[in-house]
Amino acid sequence: MNAPLLDVAGLSVDFATYGRQARVLDGVSLQVRAGQHAALVGETGCGKSVTLRAIMGILKSPPASIAAGSIGFDGADLLTMPARQRDALKGTAMSMVFQDPMTALNPVFTIGDQLATIIKYADRRMGVRRDKQGRKQRVIEVLDQVRMPDPERIFGAYPIMLSGGMRQRVLIAMALLNEPRLLIADEPGTALDVTTQAEILALLNDLVAARSLALLMITHNLGVVREMADYVYVMYAGTIVEHGPTEALFERPSHPYTQALIECVPKLSGTSTFKGIDGTIPDYVDPPVGCRFRPRCPHRHDACFERPPNVTVGANHVAACWLRQPAEEVA
Amino acid sequence: MIEAPLLEVSGLTKHFPIRGGIIQQRVGAVRAVNDVSFAIRKGEVFGLAGESGSGKSTIARMVVGLYRPTAGTVHFDGSDVSGLIGGRDYRKQVQMVFQNPGSSLNPRRTIAQSVAVPLIFHDYPKAKIADRVAELLEMVELPRNFAIRYPHELSGGQKQRVAIARALAVEPRLIVLDEPTSALDVSVQAKIIDLLAGLAGELGLTFLFISHDLSLMRNFCSRVGILYLGRLAETGSTIDVFGSPAHPYTQALIGAVPVVSDEEAALKPSIPALSGEIPSPSRIPKGCSFHTRCPFAFEPCRQIDPEFTIVGQGHEARCHLLEERTATAATVPVSPVERSAHP
Amino acid sequence: MAVLNNGSAPASVEEAVPAATISNAYKNWYRFSRNPTAVIGAVIVLIVISCALFAPWIAPYPEQVDNFVDFRARHLPPSWEHWFGTDNVGRDVLTRVIYGYRISLLLVVVVLGLSIPFGVMLGLMAGYFGGWVEIVIMRLTDIALAIPPLVMALAITAVLSPNLMNAMIAISVLWWTWHTRLIYSITRTLKTQEFVEAAEILGASKFHILFRELLPNCVSAISVKATLDAGFVILIGASLSFLGLGVQPPTPDLGTMVATGADYLPDRWWQSVMPGMAILVAILGFNLLGDGLRDMFDVEDVR
Numbered sequence: 001m002n003a004p005l006l007d008v009a010g011l012s013v014d015f016a017t018y019g020r021q022a023r024v025l026d027g028v029s030l031q032v033r034a035g036q037h038a039a040l041v042g043e044t045g046c047g048k049s050v051t052l053r054a055i056m057g058i059l060k061s062p063p064a065s066i067a068a069g070s071i072g073f074d075g076a077d078l079l080t081m082p083a084r085q086r087d088a089l090k091g092t093a094m095s096m097v098f099q100d101p102m103t104a105l106n107p108v109f110t111i112g113d114q115l116a117t118i119i120k121y122a123d124r125r126m127g128v129r130r131d132k133q134g135r136k137q138r139v140i141e142v143l144d145q146v147r148m149p150d151p152e153r154i155f156g157a158y159p160i161m162l163s164g165g166m167r168q169r170v171l172i173a174m175a176l177l178n179e180p181r182l183l184i185a186d187e188p189g190t191a192l193d194v195t196t197q198a199e200i201l202a203l204l205n206d207l208v209a210a211r212s213l214a215l216l217m218i219t220h221n222l223g224v225v226r227e228m229a230d231y232v233y234v235m236y237a238g239t240i241v242e243h244g245p246t247e248a249l250f251e252r253p254s255h256p257y258t259q260a261l262i263e264c265v266p267k268l269s270g271t272s273t274f275k276g277i278d279g280t281i282p283d284y285v286d287p288p289v290g291c292r293f294r295p296r297c298p299h300r301h302d303a304c305f306e307r308p309p310n311v312t313v314g315a316n317h318v319a320a321c322w323l324r325q326p327a328e329e330v331a
Numbered sequence: 332m333i334e335a336p337l338l339e340v341s342g343l344t345k346h347f348p349i350r351g352g353i354i355q356q357r358v359g360a361v362r363a364v365n366d367v368s369f370a371i372r373k374g375e376v377f378g379l380a381g382e383s384g385s386g387k388s389t390i391a392r393m394v395v396g397l398y399r400p401t402a403g404t405v406h407f408d409g410s411d412v413s414g415l416i417g418g419r420d421y422r423k424q425v426q427m428v429f430q431n432p433g434s435s436l437n438p439r440r441t442i443a444q445s446v447a448v449p450l451i452f453h454d455y456p457k458a459k460i461a462d463r464v465a466e467l468l469e470m471v472e473l474p475r476n477f478a479i480r481y482p483h484e485l486s487g488g489q490k491q492r493v494a495i496a497r498a499l500a501v502e503p504r505l506i507v508l509d510e511p512t513s514a515l516d517v518s519v520q521a522k523i524i525d526l527l528a529g530l531a532g533e534l535g536l537t538f539l540f541i542s543h544d545l546s547l548m549r550n551f552c553s554r555v556g557i558l559y560l561g562r563l564a565e566t567g568s569t570i571d572v573f574g575s576p577a578h579p580y581t582q583a584l585i586g587a588v589p590v591v592s593d594e595e596a597a598l599k600p601s602i603p604a605l606s607g608e609i610p611s612p613s614r615i616p617k618g619c620s621f622h623t624r625c626p627f628a629f630e631p632c633r634q635i636d637p638e639f640t641i642v643g644q645g646h647e648a649r650c651h652l653l654e655e656r657t658a659t660a661a662t663v664p665v666s667p668v669e670r671s672a673h674p
Numbered sequence: 675m676a677v678l679n680n681g682s683a684p685a686s687v688e689e690a691v692p693a694a695t696i697s698n699a700y701k702n703w704y705r706f707s708r709n710p711t712a713v714i715g716a717v718i719v720l721i722v723i724s725c726a727l728f729a730p731w732i733a734p735y736p737e738q739v740d741n742f743v744d745f746r747a748r749h750l751p752p753s754w755e756h757w758f759g760t761d762n763v764g765r766d767v768l769t770r771v772i773y774g775y776r777i778s779l780l781l782v783v784v785v786l787g788l789s790i791p792f793g794v795m796l797g798l799m800a801g802y803f804g805g806w807v808e809i810v811i812m813r814l815t816d817i818a819l820a821i822p823p824l825v826m827a828l829a830i831t832a833v834l835s836p837n838l839m840n841a842m843i844a845i846s847v848l849w850w851t852w853h854t855r856l857i858y859s860i861t862r863t864l865k866t867q868e869f870v871e872a873a874e875i876l877g878a879s880k881f882h883i884l885f886r887e888l889l890p891n892c893v894s895a896i897s898v899k900a901t902l903d904a905g906f907v908i909l910i911g912a913s914l915s916f917l918g919l920g921v922q923p924p925t926p927d928l929g930t931m932v933a934t935g936a937d938y939l940p941d942r943w944w945q946s947v948m949p950g951m952a953i954l955v956a957i958l959g960f961n962l963l964g965d966g967l968r969d970m971f972d973v974e975d976v977r
Contacts, residue, residue, distance in 0.1 A: 018704045043516040044487075163608045193382035194543065195605045198587035202604065220516065223589025250591060264517040266546035268588055268595040270573070274550070276522035280486050395875050422877040435868035439890035445869075449876035483698060497876065 003075070004031035005214040006055070006094075006182055011069035013050055015284070016062055022284035024050050026238045026292070027069070032182065032231075035212040037205070039225040039246075042235035043261075045281050048218045051235070052186060055216075056096060057086055073182070088125050091118060095180040097204070099187040101167035105159040111170055112155035115139040115177060122178045142173045147203060165196040172204060176211075183208060185217040189224065201228055222265050226250055231316075234258045237282055237292040244317030254311075254319035257293045291322070299323055335409060336370035337537050338394065338505055342403035343367045345389050345561075349613060361613045363389040365561040366403070371505070371554075376531065376538040378552030378569070380545055380584070384612050386561035387541045388430075391509045394539060395427045407505070423453055426498035430510040432490035436482040442468075442493050443478035449500040467496040471526060488519035492526065499530070507539045512547070524551055545588050546595075549573050554645075557581045560620040561612055567646030576600060577640075577648035580621050602626065619651065627652055702970050712966020718959025719901075725772045726779040733769040740924040749942050759944035761935065767944060770926040771952045777927045778956065781842060781911040782904045788846040790900060793853025794892065798884050800854065801861025812858065818851040824910055831919040838927075841920040845910055849903070856899055860892050894971035902964035905957035912953050928953050 013025040025047050032038045042048045053059045055071055057078065071078040073094065078086055098104035106114060116135040123130050130138075136155065143151035146169040159167060168189070175183055188204055189197035205228060208215045219225060225232055226246060233243040234255065242255035253259045260277045279296040288294050290305040297304065303322040311324040344366055349359040364386040371377040381387045392398045394405055396412065405413040412421045426449075429435035436445050446464045455463065465475045471492040482490055491511060498506055508527070512520035528551070530536060542548055548555055549569060556566040557580065565578040576582045582600040590596050603626045610616055616623050622632035631637075631651045640653040706712055730736050734757075738744075744764035752759045758767035800811035823845065830844035864870060865888075873887050908928075914920035915929030923930055928949045935946030 018701060043518060165608045193609065194545075194587045195382065195583055196608055198589075199604055199606075201589075221589060222517070222591050226591050227589050261518060262591055264521040265591050266517075266520075266544065266550050267592070268546045268549055268573070268585070268590050268598050270549045270569070272521075272546075272550040274521040274525040274528070276520075276525060277518035280488070392871075397871055397874060419877060422875065425875075427872070427875050429868040429872060431868055435872050437869040437873075437887050437891070439893070440886070448873060448878055448882070452877040452879065452882070481698070494872070497872070501876075 002033055004033050004072070005074055006030075006032040006216065007070075007072035008051070008055065009070050009072065011051070011054060011071065012067040013047075013054055013059070014065050014067045016065070017285065020285045023067070023287065024064075024238050024284050025054070026287075028235075028238070028240055029069075030216075030233050030240065030243070032214040032216045034181065034214050035209075036231055037208060037215045037229045038217070038231045038233065039229035040216065040218045040233045040235055041220065041222060041225050043220055043281070046235045047238040048220075048235050049186070050238075052096075052184060052218050056094070056184065057090065091180075092122050092126065092178040093180055094182040094184065095175040095178065097175045097183065097185040097188060098171050100191050101164050101171055102191070104171055105167060107159050109158075110155070111143075111157050111159065111162070112136065112139055115142070115170075115174055118174060118177055138177065139173075142176050143170075145176065145207065146170075146173045148173070164192055165200060168192060168196075168200050169203070172200075172207065176207065179211075180213065182214045182216065185215065187219050187221075188217055188228075190219065190221060197224075204228070222262060234261070237287065238284065239292055239320065241293060241321070242317075242319040244314065244319075248314050248317045252314065252317075254313045254317070254324055255293075255321050256297050256299050256323070258319075260298075291320075334372060336406075337373045337375075337408055338371040338539065339406040340370070340390070340394065340403070341368040341406075343390065343393060343400055343405065344402040345386070345393060345398060346401045359613055361611075362615055363561050363612055364393070364400075365615075367556075367558075367561070367563050368403075369556050369563065369566060371537055371539060373504075373537055374531075374535060375554060376540055376552045378540045378542065378548040378555040379558055380542060380548050380555055381558030382543055382584075382609055384560065384609050385558040386612070387543075387558055388509055389561075390558075391427065391507045391539065391541050395425055395507055396421060419453070423501045424503055425505045425507065426501070426503040427507040427509060428491070428494050428498050428511045431514050432487050432494055433482075433514070435494050436490055438482050440481075441478065442480050442482070442485075445482075446478075446493065446497045446500060449497065453501050463500070464496075467500055468493075470499060470530065471496045486519075487515050488523060491515065491519075491523055495523075495526070495530070499534070502534075503536075505537045505539065507541070509541045510543070511540075513542065513544065520547070527551075545573075545585055546590070557584065560609065560615055562620060563649070564621065565646075565648040567643065567648075571643050571646040573598075575643070577642045577646070577653055578621075578650050579625050579627050579652070581648070583624075619649070706966060706970045709966050709969060711962045712969070715959050715962025715964070715966055718955060719963050722775055722956050722959060723779065726775040729772050729776055733766075733772045735766040735769045738765040738769050739773050739926055749938070749945075751942075752944055752948075758948040759942075761931070761945050762938065767931070767948050770931060771928065771949055773926040774928040774931060774949060774952065775956065777838065777921055777925065778908045778911060778953075781838070781845070782907045784842045785845045785849055785907050786900055786903060788842075789849035790853055790896065793850030794857050794889070794896060796850070797854040797857025798861055798888055798892075801858045802865055802880075802884060802888060808858075811854065815851045815854045815858075818848055819855070821848060823848045824913060827910060827914055828917070828919060831914060836914075836919040836922065838921045838925070841911060841914050844914070845907060849907070852903070853896070853899065856895060857892050860895055861888055864888055864891055894967075898964055898968045898971060901960055901967055905960035905964070908953060908956055908960070 008028060008030045011025055011028045012023060015022045015024050028051055030040065040048050040051060054066065066079060073089065116139055119135045119138055140151045140155060143154055148154050148166065148169050162170065185204065189200045192200060201224065217228060229246050232246050232249045233240050234257065236257045242249065242258045249258065250262065253262055264276060266272045277296055282288055282292060282295065291308045294300045294304040308320045308322045310318050310320050312326050313319050313324050343364055345364040346360040346362050348357045349361060350356065351358040367390060369377065379387045379390060389398065393400050400413055404411055407421060407424060443464050446467055447460050450460050450463060464478055468475055468477055473489060473492050512523050515523065531538060540552055552569050554568050555572050557564045557578065559580050565572060565576065565581045572581060573585065576585055579602065582602045583605045586599045586602050605624045607624050610623060618634045619632040619637055622628040625632065637649045637651045637654060639647040639649050640657055641647050642653060725732060742765055747760050747764035748762055750756055750760040756766050756768065758771060761767055796811050800808045826848050827844035830847065831840050834840040870883060870887055873883050911920060912929030915927045916933045921927035921930055931949035932946045935949065938945050
């Protein structure tokens with residue numbers, strides 16, 4: 001197996017809020033390899049956007065501060081490398097597909113202008129010489145790759161002239177312009193209608209697979225995860241509670257939170273129970289001691305006041321829970 | 332149908348004028364809702380599903396009397412209420428729960444003040460208001476001390492519970508639920524749906540449930556209507572519509588739902604992915620409004636808007652393919668819309 | 675990005691009693707207290723208000739306020755006895771400045787007291803009802819906004835007799851327009867919020883929706899606007915007096931004092947510079963406080 005392209009290890013992030021410290025990420029580790037489609041899934045306020053911001057280096061500090069851990073990219077630690085070097089990676093080797101197609105494009109510039117400018121700046125940083133015509137060619141080439149009808153016309157169009165799905169394609173094109181190796185997708189397709197979403201997800205999947213990019217997508221939609229990802233990280237209250245290959249994780253969810261979350265998704269078969277999960281996500285200023293899911297967990301017991309171990313429950317499948325036994329012992 | 336329906340909507344139409352020019356003259360219309368008819372029996376949960384621009388929220392607002400229909404009627408319990416924008420009796424009978432729990436409560440008023448609004452305006456005895464508010468909070472499983480809190484101190488799910496309590500205050504018979512859980516996480520959504528189902532049984536409520544989430548609808552509704560560009564494409568019992576969807580749009584919609592198990596994936600109709608996007612309601616295509624995206628579209632679809640074809644007991648759909656099939660059923664027993672799995 | 679969640683971690687919804695909730699008041703205070711210019715503004719405004727309220731007790735020579743003449747003490751430069759010096763008839767300038775704040779604040783209270791309720795009410799109605807109500811109110815407002823307030827005030831006081839009362843009326847006549855504009859734009863956005871639709875469905879009256887649902891949501895914007903306004907009203911009042919169309923001598927008004935003192939510039943500068951500084955400090959205080967409140971309440975519409 002090849003070395004991971006993105007290697008987040010033991011990442012902890014603190015937020016200063018009204019004079020108090022909140023540990024919003026607590027020892028988050030995740031890896032994405034080239035060709036892998038990884039998903040980070042969790043509910044509102046679980047820390048998935050903070051993780052994304054930390055990786056992209058767009059966390060506002062203050063209030064945020066990185067308390068521990070490292071973010072390895074292609075063997076180098078993003079957190080310790082010089083700012084210039086890190087900036088040079090953004091938008092080139094690692095890029096991002098933004099969530100909201102309605103606000104991520106500047107309404108006063110044409111699509112072509114906005115995309116060409118991104119190439120221009122990247123070229124300048126990388127010391128590449130390319131003229132205006134060359135940049136336009138590249139933009140049209142990428143617009144064509146995202147299956148945009150009539151890319152020449154789209155080049156001169158303003159965002160307002162495009163529908164939501166077309167704008168989402170532009171955002172994908174934007175992320176692919178400089179041939180990234182890692183693509184981060186923030187809630188791909190959630191702002192779109194379900195029929196359009198299906199089309200966009202299929203497109204994203206094809207593009208990523210054809211280039212064997214490392215894809216990390218961040219989402220709350222378990223259905224999207226199952227259709228798009230081959231490896232899943234489940235996040236709860238700033239911790240990774242379970243991770244494993246998609247099929248194993250959906251077939252044999254091993255953390256009580258993952259189990260409850262999958263249970264909560266309404267089933268097309270009409271067999272949903274609507275039990276839900278009691279309580280709410282904890283206050284990060286004063287989180288529960290030990291397992292952060294303990295107060296809401298139906299299986300909680302005394303051991304849960306200690307931080308749970310990462311138990312290997314199957315091939316590449318790990319759950320942070322006191323209830324689980326290592327796979328060998330089970331077998 | 333033995334019993335008369337509680338709510339009967341017939342030929343409901345709403346066009347919003349588009350104004351332009353110097354004197355703001357009418358230059359066109361957004362045809363948000365076009366000739367929609369359905370009936371809801373007492374105690375039933377009727378679902379209206381649709382994507383953006385399908386007119387589902389406009390229908391909800393006409394049913395509760397926030398908008399006046401351009402054409403068509405709304406009958407509640409046998410009497411015509413389509414003109415009653417401010418009718419007090421009707422206000423008591425029909426309530427609404429909104430999509431966004433963050434904006435449906437006034438941020439500057441306490442929970443008790445918000446819940447008490449309908450009580451004050453429907454002449455509830457002043458002395459009993461505090462008790463009634465406490466009772467309502469209990470019904471939605473919130474602690475009594477929430478009465479003195481402000482909305483920003485509550486989570487999204489808790490705010491939605493308050494909105495439900497407020498809707499229940501005047502003991503309505505019909506509640507319109509406009510995407511009540513689409514802004515919530517699935518774990519919270521499950522709790523709210525569970526609460527609504529419980530209340531419906533306990534208080535004998537009838538729901539008009541508006542959503543774009545088909546999986547949710549499959550579990551919560553007894554009958555559904557599928558909207559496309561302000562028109563009903565298909566209606567029928569939930570089991571029929573999901574089990575054997577007749578309209579190509581319904582099939583595509585169900586086929587596009589991301590699911591979490593193989594068992595569910597097997598239930599999805601296999602239909603080629605739709606191309607393009609929903610046209611704007613200000614420029615509805617001629618003929619069948621779905622023909623621009625329909626993989627099976629043929630000549631009549633571009634010209635003639637299809638009428639409803641009955642495909643089963645209380646199950647009808649608007650599609651030329653179905654007309655063909657019923658007409659030629661005796662000779663050519665071929666279904667033009669094949670599905671991969673039959674439950 | 676919802677970093678903070680207001681719930682603690684209850685085992686069930688019934689027990690869901692958020693423990694670690696930070697109140698809005700605390701959040702606002704926290705933001706305000708860490709904004710140095712806002713705190714400076716608040717301190718200045720407090721000093722100005724206390725000067726006005728407690729003038730007889732604070733002023734060093736309260737007997738020298740108006741009809742007092744001591745020709746032996748004319749034109750004395752600033753000293754330990756007279757911090758701001760004395761004027762052309764021997765009155766203590768500091769005393770008159772402190773009393774001058776009374777007049778200025780009286781002007782502010784009356785002008786804003788008249789124009790805000792009127793302006794807010796029109797703004798609420800125009801924003802909520804729309805249609806003809808909106809067209810009539812907003813076109814009227816546009817016309818009124820096109821007239822410079824100082825010119826209007828000059829015209830009115832020139833026609834009527836120049837005195838404090840007429841100055842207040844003259845300023846109020848146009849002042850409401852700004853509030854109408856502000857409240858109109860806020861109401862237009864609020865109107866589409868679901869809580870307003872909810873109140874309609876629940877059977878609430880128009881009165882309830884305007885004053886119980888919409889108005890409370892305008893309060894922070896109104897308070898920011900009123901604070902910023904206070905400075906401008908002081909300035910316009912002083913300008914009118916300076917031109918001889920506002921408060922008449924011997925009433926101690928800052929604008930009149932600047933005007934009278936201007937005759938003795940530059941040698942006896944303190945007679946006009948000190949009251950001028952007093953105007954500047956008061957306006958600065960109100961503006962800093964207003965900006966601080968705006969950041970605290972996070973209301974962008976107010977200018």
